[in-house]
Amino acid sequence: MSIIDAAASVFCREGFAGANIDLIAMEAGVSRQTIYNHHRDKEKLFMAVVRDLTERCNAGIFATFASFPDQPRELEADLIGFAVRMNQNCICNRDGRFLRKLIQTEGERYPELFAEWRDQGPGRTWPALAARFARLAHAGHLAVDDPDVAARQFLALANAELQTTFMLGGTPSEDEVLQSATHGVRTFLRAFGKRRSAAAVEKQALLASA
């Protein structure tokens, strides 16, 4: 395991103050001196960890965005799939859990560092997701007035049933993720989905059975 990975793990478990450099060195399989060679001190190491996690999470998020159903076949199923992927690849995975915890626990102590995270993370990802929903609405698949609000509500709904688990730092099971996403997307579509005419439904049923 790399120094940064080991440090992320220990900082998350023990908090900044409780993290022990010797322990990080042990978990990373290097000597303490090597850590001090690469990163001047504990604080610099911590900042490197947050930067690394932010970058990796962003990469994961944008990769997942690429699978957004811009041209949905089955809107509900496609959005549920997207919500599940979002959860599994960006929110419930190691990097996501670690970054969330570090921001929650140490965010107030490092204002400028987390201002950077805010700009690079949510500041870039929310508009990108909102743009997807705007396109979906423009293509006539959704009745959305404010895409920014819709994007936030989409994820809030998809995660609605996972909050308690997230609180304690746990990882929801695949089933829980699927359940929450399914319920969330259904509610989302009850609010923003376009009622299809009876004719359209019949036509689709015919196409599906053919």
Added chain:
Amino acid sequence: MSIIDAAASVFCREGFAGANIDLIAMEAGVSRQTIYNHHRDKEKLFMAVVRDLTERCNAGIFATFASFPDQPRELEADLIGFAVRMNQNCICNRDGRFLRKLIQTEGERYPELFAEWRDQGPGRTWPALAARFARLAHAGHLAVDDPDVAARQFLALANAELQTTFMLGGTPSEDEVLQSATHGVRTFLRAFGKRRSAAAVEKQALLASA
């Protein structure tokens, strides 16, 4: 400030490992020895803090539940008001912020303590809120199939726009809370509200003006 209050404040700011008993004593305006007299050691003090916060938060939550619009006059406005009160009195206030942070930062370290919190907190409040929505649906004001899901989604929607602020431990402004609640309740009602007939709307308008 009482010992427990000062301890809550310091534990939140610094984390368990980083919290300094001398600092807690100073902020509480007592000597360190007095703290050791009342609470055997740092860990016992920490547990007392979590228990106290859980109790106070629960009290606030149930007090706020009492203002749930069981017989709504204006469903949207009433639910927005409830969502705002929930946020201001239970989630954004001192106790709510502190308890959330302590659970997020130290939850994994004290499994049995936080199992207790889970039972006493979410385990009691979620069913209570779900029962309110079930009654509202039964009275014909909502079209809800699963009240538990609806309750979770209601709060998730009401807080959808406050997540980033919560992450960093900040307190959203009154305006932000109102905005988020308004958007959230509107979406909630688009999903679960019953379309009123034109006649019903006219009748209600007449009653209101009378």
Added chain:
DNA sequence: GACGAATTAGACAAGACTGTCTAATTTTGT
């Protein structure tokens, strides 16, 4: 005012951690 209980300041031992230093060893590039 007097007596018992609670509180205080301060010293203290024991332990933990950070960050530095050194000298030896290993790895890397050529």
Added chain:
DNA sequence: ACAAAATTAGACAGTCTTGTCTAATTCGTC
């Protein structure tokens, strides 16, 4: 194979923290 660079183990000083102890002081109650 050799030289430069990186890594290692271990010791070390300095600082901080917890939890205990003691003796003096204050507080509450009668």
